[in-house]
Amino acid sequence: MTLTATRPDRTPSSPRPVRSRSILLTSSLAIAVAAVLLPFYWLIIAATHSSKEIFDSPPPLLPGGHLMDNLSTLESSARFSDVIVNSLLITVIYTIAAGAICTLAGYGFAKFRFRGSSALFGLLMLGLVIPTQVTLIPLFKMMVDLEWLGTYQAVITPNLALPFGIFLMRQSMAALPDELIDSARMDGCGEFRLFLKVVLPPMKPALAALAIFLFLFQWNDFIWPLVVLRDAGEFTIPVALASLQGLDQTDYGALLTGTALAAIPMALVFLALQRHFVSGLLAGAVKE
């Protein structure tokens, strides 16, 4: 085994050879990661079994044949095809609209010094720290007054200017060289055109990170949609799942199929784009 290490071995005083310590470390981490991933494996297996089979002893550890039955139960008991459409539309519209708003604001805060800019940004950061529960009730009343209950805009609008999203974009935009922007400005480029043609192109990785973050946030958001959505046909996936779980006679096969439908697409999106996600998340998190 060759160690292409850029750093020296951290434990030079240890008597055991490097190879066996490497195997020990890798295998113990493998056991830990298997424990972490077990619930995902079991979820996929359970989604293909009936409620009765899931609670058999021994529990099923291989795929079964109940997937289609579970899907039709989901459809009849929770209007799940409507629910999926709701979740997808809400999440996509939200991601695009919030992405635009957060990116514009992030640029404004990162590249301009204007009267009140630091005070306004401080206020924004306050929004990060104030618990969502504080605003829940007044927002709910506002939705009642607007007669928005049960609508997409009730779910989408209040979180469009997400403080964390703005913070993330400000951090990423700050790294963009000022000379690039100034020289385009000298060339007579209009401010909005400059934003589109000069600022945005190098921001693609940060934009991807923001998009994934917003998508995950909205796809998984629970308490706010729970408060403003009323009928099964209006629900998003998390709300529909929670309502299924609250029934007296919960069909666990159907419930877990629905859970898999909520979790697996997100895991796949994350796997495909994880490089952007992790780096984007850290751009916001570590550069304090």
Added chain:
Amino acid sequence: MTTTTTPDSILKAAGAARPAAAPRPTARILRRQAVPYLFVLPALVLLAVFKLYPIGSSFLMSLYENVNGTQKFVGAGNYTRAMDDPLLWTALKNTAIILVVQVPVMLALAVGIAVALNSTLLRGRAFFRLGFFLPTVTGLVAYGIIFAVLLNTQYGLVNWLLGLVGIGEVPWLTDPLWARISLGLALTWHYTGYNAVIFLARLQSLPAELYDAAAVDGASAWQSFRHVTLPGLRPALLLTTVLSTIGTLQLFDEPYVLTGGGPDNATLTIGVYLYQNAFKYFDFGYASAVAYILTVLIGILGIVQFRLLGEKS
């Protein structure tokens, strides 16, 4: 920025917005100065309407009481009521237990995983990093349901596996103590990877020379961890501690889905209690007061943590 731009570029920048007009110089400068505000305006308007207004409105609401559908001004009445509310104290106690037990265990685990992931001895780092991070993208409701079924006392997979090695049925969700442990397990499963990735990024930015120097001085693995790794992790520790504290104090989704706050209120958190008061009993005034108490607590804890862990600059 305005001090370095030439009048020509100001003219052009202003002209881009309305090319035909030839506005007076002051108007041009005004327009030039308006540019940054236009970028942040949509966000600020939305924040003012959907964040600042509710924050203020919620405080006013906390001064009223719902008496048979009409709002009655009670001043600090909701706050004094909160002080004598045994359920709120239970919720505070439960939250404190999670804060003092689960958060340190999770952060210690995350540091361990980050150090292991950073080790040159590890094979397949990318896979492991991904595996530990995957729970983070799983929605709270989804994983609440998964854990509720896995931890079912009679039929759950976990108790079946424990039975194989001769351990009797564990009342994971039905016994107050075990319900707390289950909640802690679920939280740890979900957030450890997220924290580990933050620690890992910090570790990778530490200069290798520090470890070289420690090795030259004959430091053991533990000593180099204690005197190089841990001090190096300090900013990341502050960040993760503050984030975890805010998250714990606002905790709602997990107990709501996993245990509903029970059994016997053992997993009742402030978030769940607030929700019950607002949307089950429709006592918005009292729920708002609880929300404000929560905010003050988060503020105090945040300040204390910055004092204890922050950079001494």
